[in-house]
Structure formats: C-alpha cells, structure tokens
Amino acid sequence: MIYKIFPAVLFLLFSFSTSKPNSSEPKNSKSATHAEVITSGKLMASSIDAKVEMVYSSLHSDKFALPKLESFAVALKGYYSLKEKGLIKKDILTLVDFSLSSNTKRLWVIDLTTGNVLFHSLVAHGRNTGEEFANNFSNAAESFKSSLGFYATGEIYNGKHGTSLRLDGLEKGVNDNARARGVVMHAADYVSNSFIKNNHRLGRSQGCPAVPTELSKEIISVIKDKSCFFVYHPSRVSNFGAKSIS
Numbered sequence: 001m002i003y004k005i006f007p008a009v010l011f012l013l014f015s016f017s018t019s020k021p022n023s024s025e026p027k028n029s030k031s032a033t034h035a036e037v038i039t040s041g042k043l044m045a046s047s048i049d050a051k052v053e054m055v056y057s058s059l060h061s062d063k064f065a066l067p068k069l070e071s072f073a074v075a076l077k078g079y080y081s082l083k084e085k086g087l088i089k090k091d092i093l094t095l096v097d098f099s100l101s102s103n104t105k106r107l108w109v110i111d112l113t114t115g116n117v118l119f120h121s122l123v124a125h126g127r128n129t130g131e132e133f134a135n136n137f138s139n140a141a142e143s144f145k146s147s148l149g150f151y152a153t154g155e156i157y158n159g160k161h162g163t164s165l166r167l168d169g170l171e172k173g174v175n176d177n178a179r180a181r182g183v184v185m186h187a188a189d190y191v192s193n194s195f196i197k198n199n200h201r202l203g204r205s206q207g208c209p210a211v212p213t214e215l216s217k218e219i220i221s222v223i224k225d226k227s228c229f230f231v232y233h234p235s236r237v238s239n240f241g242a243k244s245i246s
Helices: 002-018 029-058 069-085 193-199 213-223 234-239
Strands: 092-097 107-111 116-121 149-159 162-169 228-232
Touching (some): 029 069, 069 092, 069 149, 162 213
Parallel strands (some): 092 228
Antiparallel strands (some): 149 162, 149 228
C-alpha cells in the first residue's frame, strides 16, 4: 500500500513546486529606479550634514564663542552652493545671527580653510526691524529694515561713515536690492557696549549691518571682494534652498 501512495505524493509535490512563480523574473524597473533615487538623495543629504558637523567641530578659537550649529549649518550649505556657482571666491564666511539679542555679539567671521574664528562682534539691525531683537525684514528701499539671506561682499569705498563695504544680495526678492538701497557694512559709534549700557539695547541702523568703530576696518579688509556674507533668522530657514540663489 505504501508503494502505491509514495509515487502519488511525489507527483503532487512536483506539481506544487513547478506552479510557483519564477523568482528570477525582473522586478518593476520603474519602482527600483525610484527607490534608488530616494536612497541616493538620503545618502547625499546625510553626507552633507555629516560634512557640516565635521567642519563645525573643527572650528576653534581661544577667545571667541562659536555660533550655534543651527545657523552655521544653513550658512555653510549656502556657502558651498555659492562657491560651486562661482558667485564667491574666498574661503571666508561671515555669519550674522539675528535670532540673538542685539545686546550680544552675533556676527562671526570664520576662515574655513583653517577653522579659525577671526572676529566675533556686535552688529546692528535696521531701526524698523525691531528693538532689542530683529523680527521684521524687508528688501524695499526706504524701509529702514534689514534684509536676510546670502550676499557676496563687494568693494570698499569711503563714505559718510568712513571706510565702508558694499554688499550684493544674491536672493531674488529677499535682498537683491541691497546695493541700490545702499545697504553696506560700516562703522557706527552706536554699536558699542557703552550704548547698550545707557540705552538697554544696541543702536540701530537704516538697514545696514553696522559694526563697532574699532573693528570695522579690520573686518572689512578681511571679508571684502567676493566672500560669503549671510544674515540668518529662523523664520526663513525652511524657505531657503539652492533654487533661491540667483
């Protein structure tokens, strides 16, 4: 009896195995390609973030505090994009963090080749941008407001505030009127600890990133002629991307 059943069982097993779909059939190529693109994008983003953190951890200064990673990361990513496009030439990054109180030092000049923080300074915002804190920005002439975003530093000239530095806004609709508005870096006596002590806040400009008189010439000399200048505020981080750069 066993001998009669066994061949039947073998036949059924053979039939079941041959009825399975061929596992070697090609998968949907469109889905596979899409998955590869997504994975590649994630890897690229991860690689950039890792590079930013590596550069940030390599910053050093014996006498200056470092900027926050959040603002530095946005600044550095923009710097890489601008450098690739040839819109800036120097390995110098100036970061202004307008999320901070004007009573604190919120401007950094960083040499990205060495990782040295060259300057850490007070910096003014526009009179209509806010009191102690900057919170209202504009690209319009006569607004007396600061503009956010990425700039390329321009040439030095001698104006009513002495040695001054022109700035070219690189983001359309955000800061591209900077040169026409006369938004420049210059010295101001209201950018000082004594002014803060007497008025409980830093003095304000007509929209220019004004700096202390004793530091202005040194800072301007270092950052002039096509270096990256970035004004940060968290209200605009999510809107920034490579497409927003001219």
